[in-house]
Amino acid sequence: MSDLAPILEAVQVNVRAGERVLLRNASLSLAEGQILGLIGPSGAGKSTLLRSLNRLNDLHPGLRVSGDVRLRGASLYAPSTDVNAMRARIGMLFQQPVIFPASIEENVLFGAKRLRPIKRDAQIALVESALKEAALWEEVRDRLRQPALTLSVGQQQRLCLGRILAVQPEVILMDEPTSALDPRSTEAIEELLLRLKAKIGIVIVTHNIAQARRVADQIACVCVREGAGELVEQGNADAVLCCPQTPEAQKYLLAS
Numbered sequence: 001m002s003d004l005a006p007i008l009e010a011v012q013v014n015v016r017a018g019e020r021v022l023l024r025n026a027s028l029s030l031a032e033g034q035i036l037g038l039i040g041p042s043g044a045g046k047s048t049l050l051r052s053l054n055r056l057n058d059l060h061p062g063l064r065v066s067g068d069v070r071l072r073g074a075s076l077y078a079p080s081t082d083v084n085a086m087r088a089r090i091g092m093l094f095q096q097p098v099i100f101p102a103s104i105e106e107n108v109l110f111g112a113k114r115l116r117p118i119k120r121d122a123q124i125a126l127v128e129s130a131l132k133e134a135a136l137w138e139e140v141r142d143r144l145r146q147p148a149l150t151l152s153v154g155q156q157q158r159l160c161l162g163r164i165l166a167v168q169p170e171v172i173l174m175d176e177p178t179s180a181l182d183p184r185s186t187e188a189i190e191e192l193l194l195r196l197k198a199k200i201g202i203v204i205v206t207h208n209i210a211q212a213r214r215v216a217d218q219i220a221c222v223c224v225r226e227g228a229g230e231l232v233e234q235g236n237a238d239a240v241l242c243c244p245q246t247p248e249a250q251k252y253l254l255a256s
């Protein structure tokens with residue numbers, strides 16, 4: 001792992017569904033200025049691990065999480081944690097864009113307005129800055145009041161990123177954020193990630209090894225071992241992708 005100070009750390013995270021262990025003893029660390037790629041076979045537990053990094057598994061009543069996750073050293077699972085405030089600091093981008101049936105502008109402001117009241121002038125400025133940061137401003141500046149659902153899927157995904165950026169998160173978790181997108185939209189998102197990583201920590205689940213190679217600094221590989229998902233290998237992206245050390249990661253990468 002990297003020597004840089006961690007922004008986000010998972011410490012021996014276990015996730016169970018009843019008697020079944022979905023994820024066993026997963027520990028990882030996201031360093032400042034880096035992108036961590038999560039790879040591994042379908043069903044191994046990548047999304048389950050990602051969802052435990054901002055307590056989204058809490059919303060699945062059948063799942064039990066143990067271990068800890070720390071954001072800049074503070075436990076997310078401590079009883080005193082304000083979960084809504086924490087989720088504003090750790091945003092999440094899903095495979096399919098989550099668009100509300102409202103205008104482009106309202107979609108950008110949705111999270112930010114729930115956190116604090118924002119005066120109209122500041123709203124206008126925030127919409128512009130978030131959409132510029134998400135590389136969508138030029139395409140939508142003349143239609144901010146139009147329904148967001150009229151945008152293409154690639155534009156919708158950048159809109160979701162704009163909504164996340166409007167709350168100024170410290171980390172963004174992404175679960176296969178480009179797998180529903182065409183190559184040009186994928187390229188646009190990847191360029192954005194490389195630009196954002198200097199100030200926002202990024203964890204990205206991807207099935208696309210070429211994408212992992214293009215964007216990730218560190219790689220963690222989740223595979224099923226003895227019936228449960230485990231982080232079988234993690235380290236520098238070049239090293240893991242070139243020369244995996246465990247049979248599970250070798251098998252996965254050979255087949256990908």
Ligand SMILES: Nc1ncnc2c1ncn2[C@@H]1O[C@H](COP(=O)(O)OP(=O)(O)OP(=O)(O)O)[C@@H](O)[C@H]1O
Pocket residue numbers: 017022040041042043044045046047048049060062063229
């Ligand atoms: N809420 C749940 N209750 C019970 N089992 C679950 C739940 N969510 C996920 N699982 C199981 O946990 C395992 C890991 O699922 P997960 O979605 O994390 O895999 P994944 O690596 O993200 O796969 P994919 O690449 O297909 O998205 C699977 O066997 C899945 O069926």
Ligand SMILES: [Mg+2]
Pocket residue numbers: 046047048175
């Ligand atoms: Mg998944």
